[in-house]
Ligand SMILES: Nc1ncnc2c1ncn2[C@@H]1O[C@H](COP(=O)(O)OP(=O)(O)OP(=O)(O)O)[C@@H](O)[C@H]1O
């Protein structure tokens with residue numbers, strides 16, 4: 001059960017497949033939550049700095065204070081101020097940006113004691129100031145993503161409804177299970193979000209049906225999926241959310257509905273993630289594989 005004492009919910013947005021809508025979802029769900037009156041911190045945990053750039057900070061590599069420099073300070077046991085490096089976006093969300101330095105930091109983590117928990121130190125420091133912290137992960141299951149999973153309450157998994165996602169999804173779910181067992185027992189799967197859905201094609205419909213059939217009974221599949229639209233693709237160049245770029249469009253409507261769904265489902269995720277872990281374990285046994 002969700003504790004009522006939970007003041008701040010930390011959600012990682014992760015999928016190791018590239019281009020599934022993680023960054024677009026982090027930005028727009030973040031602004032959606034801010035529109036609902038929530039205090040939101042977005043954390044860019046991808047060395048590509050896509051979230052940072054898509055919120056209008058076009059040259060992330062020129063930023064001096066980023067997640068990499070903050071994590072570097074934590075590794076060196078230097079004091080970090082909660083206001084340090086935070087960028088305030090015009091649409092009411094705060095951002096801890098990232099740039100290419102994060103990939104250097106990821107490599108150097110190999111030799112760091114407690115390397116899975118460096119980001120956690122930072123997130124714990126920020127929690128008192130926010131209702132929601134969304135962490136936009138890179139398309140990998142590397143140490144920065146593990147750091148994000150180690151400090152998250154839940155994971156939202158965006159899946160592009162245009163390719164067969166099952167194999168990658170099981171790998172991700174196994175990793176989530178491992179992090180849950182070994183590092184972060186409170187970690188839950190918030191749900192799978194189908195993105196870039198083109199409901200006019202049979203293929204996208206088949207994928208949606210397949211994901212729901214295979215996983216729907218074990219893990220939350222968000223009722224709201226995100227339609228494919230050139231409007232959504234345009235926003236990363238504009239530095240604004242879909243709510244500002246195309247407020248009446250189908251993608252804005254979908255992200256607003258998703259925001260409502262996320263706010264309404266916080267307490268449902270516990271049972272589901274336990275069920276999916278059991279299901280993945282069973283499937284692994286059936287296939288004669290090892291975990
Ligand atoms: N609903 C949508 N309809 C059409 N295009 C979209 C939609 N959502 C995102 N896109 C576009 O698809 C591309 C990938 O989206 P996004 O960057 O959000 O994915 P990602 O999972 O964060 O990628 P990466 O794995 O590289 O971090 C971007 O060019 C984005 O503008």
Ligand SMILES: [Mg+2]
Pocket residue numbers: 022023024046050051136137138
């Ligand atoms: Mg991204």
